[in-house]
Amino acid sequence: MPTSKTTTSSEPFAELKALLLPSLAAALQELPAAEWERLQEIRLRIGQPVRLRLAAGERTLPLLWQQDWQERQLMLFLHNSVYAYEEQLRQGFVTLPGGHRVGLVGEAWFTEGELRGFKHIASLNIRLARAVPGVAKPFLPYIVGGGRVLRTLLAAPPGVGKTTLLRDLVRILAEGEAGLPPLNIGLADERMEIAAAVDGCPQLPVGSRCDVISACSKAQAVMILLRSMGPQLVVTDEVGSQADCEALAAALNAGVSVLASAHGGSREELLARPWLGDLLREGFFERLLLLKREPAGLLTALAPAAVYDGQGRQLC
Amino acid sequence: MLKVLGAVCVLLATVSGFAQLRNALQQRVAELRDCLAAVRLLQSEMNYGLLPLPRLCELAAGQIDGAVGQFWQSLAAVLQQGEPLALPEIWQQLLTAQSQNWHLLPEDLQALTELGQGLGSSGLSNQQRLLALTEQRLQRLAAEAEERRGRLARLLGGLGWCSGLLLVCLWL
Numbered sequence: 494m495p496t497s498k499t500t501t502s503s504e505p506f507a508e509l510k511a512l513l514l515p516s517l518a519a520a521l522q523e524l525p526a527a528e529w530e531r532l533q534e535i536r537l538r539i540g541q542p543v544r545l546r547l548a549a550g551e552r553t554l555p556l557l558w559q560q561d562w563q564e565r566q567l568m569l570f571l572h573n574s575v576y577a578y579e580e581q582l583r584q585g586f587v588t589l590p591g592g593h594r595v596g597l598v599g600e601a602w603f604t605e606g607e608l609r610g611f612k613h614i615a616s617l618n619i620r621l622a623r624a625v626p627g628v629a630k631p632f633l634p635y636i637v638g639g640g641r642v643l644r645t646l647l648a649a650p651p652g653v654g655k656t657t658l659l660r661d662l663v664r665i666l667a668e669g670e671a672g673l674p675p676l677n678i679g680l681a682d683e684r685m686e687i688a689a690a691v692d693g694c695p696q697l698p699v700g701s702r703c704d705v706i707s708a709c710s711k712a713q714a715v716m717i718l719l720r721s722m723g724p725q726l727v728v729t730d731e732v733g734s735q736a737d738c739e740a741l742a743a744a745l746n747a748g749v750s751v752l753a754s755a756h757g758g759s760r761e762e763l764l765a766r767p768w769l770g771d772l773l774r775e776g777f778f779e780r781l782l783l784l785k786r787e788p789a790g791l792l793t794a795l796a797p798a799a800v801y802d803g804q805g806r807q808l809c
Numbered sequence: 810m811l812k813v814l815g816a817v818c819v820l821l822a823t824v825s826g827f828a829q830l831r832n833a834l835q836q837r838v839a840e841l842r843d844c845l846a847a848v849r850l851l852q853s854e855m856n857y858g859l860l861p862l863p864r865l866c867e868l869a870a871g872q873i874d875g876a877v878g879q880f881w882q883s884l885a886a887v888l889q890q891g892e893p894l895a896l897p898e899i900w901q902q903l904l905t906a907q908s909q910n911w912h913l914l915p916e917d918l919q920a921l922t923e924l925g926q927g928l929g930s931s932g933l934s935n936q937q938r939l940l941a942l943t944e945q946r947l948q949r950l951a952a953e954a955e956e957r958r959g960r961l962a963r964l965l966g967g968l969g970w971c972s973g974l975l976l977v978c979l980w981l
Contacts, residue, residue: 511891512891514893515893564895565893565894565895568895568896568929568930569891569893571861571929572861572862572863572888573861573862573863573888573896573928573929573930574860574861574862574863574865574929575929575930575931575932576855576859576929576931576932576933576935576936577859577860577861577862579932579933609932610932
């Protein structure tokens with residue numbers, strides 16, 4: 494089956510290309526290699542041309558997306574097995590081999606007042622996952638201090654590269670490349686974007702000492718990791734809810750450090766958020782890293798926009 | 810001498826013709842049982858393993874022999890290639906092509922066609938309902954095929970000999 498556990502082809506995005514409808518694959522074939530490097534999203538909306546989001550802006554392909562293509566494309570992504578992806582569909586995304594994530598929306602479908610998923614899928618958004626080994630190295634001096642990993646929150650608006658950075662940090666810390674002994678890391682990967690596990694195997698490099706819970710709420714996953722895996726560091730993505738913040742606090746009580754990310758363009762914006770803001774004010778996070786990337790830059794162009802300590806003092 | 814040889818040939822031809830009919834009845838029962846086994850395997854693996862369809866087809870192909878096993882093997886191969894056709898189309902094309910060599914009746918094939926129309930296209934509870942319904946239909950068809958085989962097999966055996974002897978008598 495196409496869910497290969499590791500990337501076997503040297504062609505970039507080979508696993509993804511193998512799952513695309515011939516019409517879309519042919520249209521994308523025309524893209525020069527340089528644009529593939531900058532490609533972030535492929536947006537498929539019924540009745541609209543296929544649009545690509547690149548690091549340098551947007552490109553419209555001369556391919557009008559048909560309604561029956563949408564259904565077939567989705568079924569290809571699902572390996573004709575809706576039942577096997579029901580939980581992911583309910584949450585509005587599907588993770589593909591290679592770690593790419595397909596977001597989907599359409600007409601919401603409820604059963605007994607509970608959202609069960611979507612029917613008549615109107616839009617698909619294929620977000621391409623990239624591992625950029627080494628991208629996190631310049632950030633290490635900010636998050637390692639006193640011979641340990643400081644409790645750190647990475648924040649940036651969507652699309653800047655938080656998840657890519659988080660993934661590389663996990664890899665570096667798990668492999669002991671940060672000037673610290675290798676750490677056993679518990680990774681709560683609710684949206685399956687960090688490790689992008691397929692059949693339980695991470696598709697993207699997260700190091701050899703990383704235990705991953707996928708497709709489980711962050712709060713539950715963090716508690717399970719703390720109870721059962723004895724991690725030295727807990728890592729999770731896109732925290733914000735009360736349950737997420739309570740789980741992070743539980744990690745502190747267990748003497749385990751935390752590395753997390755959140756959406757937010759500035760410290761003020763984060764402070765305004767109900768639960769996360771409280772954690773920041775209370776000094777739970779010893780480091781807050783705000784990230785930036787040049788508008789047309791590749792993920793290797795990630796840099797800290799500002800760094801704050803636990804007392805809210807700007808370090809750089 | 811030639812007449813005796815001819816009589817033996819006629820007798821053999823009628824006996825073997827009716828034996829083929831009897832064999833077709835037996836084969837239908839066996840193929841329906843294989844289909845039933847495949848459906849039961851899908852039910853359990855889908856329910857407990859949530860395995861995607863290409864993997865389920867592979868499992869079915871590995872556990873079921875003969876023509877029905879070959880069908881699942883072909884389906885697994887096509888699905889693994891990421892064929893852009895919709896599953897019902899793929900299913901129907903394969904079923905039409907491969908059922909040429911099967912011994913199933915149109916009502917048996919109809920049950921399989923309807924399974925292919927819905928397989929994989931909905932959530933787990935709907936898939937369970939579809940498979941349970943198909944299982945019931947196949948069970949009923951298999952029981953009916955078994956009863957028909959029991960009723961007609963001996964008759965066809967006897968008819969082979971009798972019609973052969975009759976033709977020989979008329980000829981001689």
